[in-house]
Amino acid sequence: MTFSVLGRDPVTGELGVGVASCVLAVGRAVPWGRAGVGVVVTQSQPRRGYGPHALAGLEAGVPVRTVLSTLLGRDSGAAGRQVAVLAGDGSVAVHTGDDCLATAGDRYGDGWSVQGNLLRSPGVLDAMADAWVRSAAPVAERLLTVLEAGEAAGGDLRGRQSASLLVVGGRRVAEPWDAVTVDLRVDHAENPLAQLRQLLAMQRAYEDGDSAALAELAPDSTRAVHAALDAARRGDLDGARAALAELRRNPEWERWLRSGAMAGRFPHLTQLLD
Template sequence: MTFSIVAVDREKGDLGVAVASKFIAVGALVPWVKVGVGAVATQAWANVKLGPMTLYMLEKGFSPRRAVETLLSTDPRREHRQLGVVNAEGEAYAFTGSKCLPYAGHIVGDGFTVQGNILVGEEVLEAMAHAFESARGELVDRLLAALKAGDKAGGDRRGRQSAAIIVVRKCGGYGGCEEGVDRYVDLRVDDHPDPVSELERLFKIWELTILEREDPNDVYDLGEVAAEIQEALRILGYYSGPVTGRLDEATLRALEHWMAINNFENKMRRDGKIWGTVYRFLLEEAQRAKKTENK
């Protein structure tokens, strides 16, 4: 019912799972991840307990293979289970029971595994593995590339319904170490006709709003774009003064208010500059509002 990938970025310590299925809210059941420990996908006739139990055993020093074999040794439905596991050191192991519905299988690579059942064929897993190995960027980008490749190759032979991705990084979540949050990315599409594309759309919003990984060269001097910012904020109702092109206190207060309302508080800079991603979003929002007003 599912195709998934579990993987680690040894250098950054990121661990994650991406999954899609013709099944309601697959993200509620399949992915299990713990920072500094490992990542698990439990699927097919999923035993949800295997997720946290496998992570517990990894934390106690078990290898992925030993953890899975130990847990399945007393499982009467062992041959109906499918698991993919990777630990923080990059050891990976996958298991596909002989009674998983076809096509079912897995591929174990360097620091990752891809696995699936009720697929259109082996080409789904091959496409996922190739996409992950050849993609650039952070772990989250490579996981999304793998999921998209599996979906494009046919994915679940019954169709599409849900998708999810979770990546953990020490202090990588909203608020960072100050809040002690490790969920770098955590997104779910529970019921949608094209869940992988919808997951990608949501990630772009998450990246823009939450992630702090902008190109350091993609910035604008506020003094140089003050007129454009004033006009955009005026259209959106945050600024009522004249469009002078001068960066005054009223303009800065309006900009900060807009950023706070739009959840960009972690993207505020104190060096007289604005991130290009935020600046372009502001202009696009103003353009959309202007078009709506003119209709």
């Protein structure tokens, strides 16, 4: 009752999962990942344990196919599961059980897989696979493009409700929670993929210091800050100071702005507060 994509960026080694479904908060149970180790989806009749147990096996050096076959062999409900595992080296293992609701299936290649169940048609999987192969975008954007292609081809037979995007780093690190580069969810919406696209655009704007974009995308309460930073970027320091004037009358906002300037979080901010 879900469609998803796993992928590895051949340049950075980043690993990611994108999921969309007509269930509430699909991101709470389906996608799993650990930097440099692998990513997993467990869907159809999801069993959350597949995520952490598969990642533990990969981290211990067990081949991806053995990891998945071992977990399936221990599971009396395996016929109703749909599980995909992508290891850090790009190897893939996928299982679509015989009891998964039709239309169900998967497609995969080196460094990627797409899978779904209760789909409108097999063309959903074909469109997703084609979108992955054709795209050369960074992995988060590429995963989202694949989900959008699946939705355009019919998506989940029941409709749409939620979506999730998870990307982790390509190298193993001592504290893997610090190497989660994208973790975005839309838990309930009429068009969750459109909202997920907007969230990813907002994250990129924060990462790039794109004050012009943030003046449009950021919450209302902080748009004045980003508008001021954008004016300063364009050389309009008087306009930038005017944009901040109302906020600076509140001592707490003044303190927040100065702490941001001292931490170097916002370009041009220090000169606006002098």
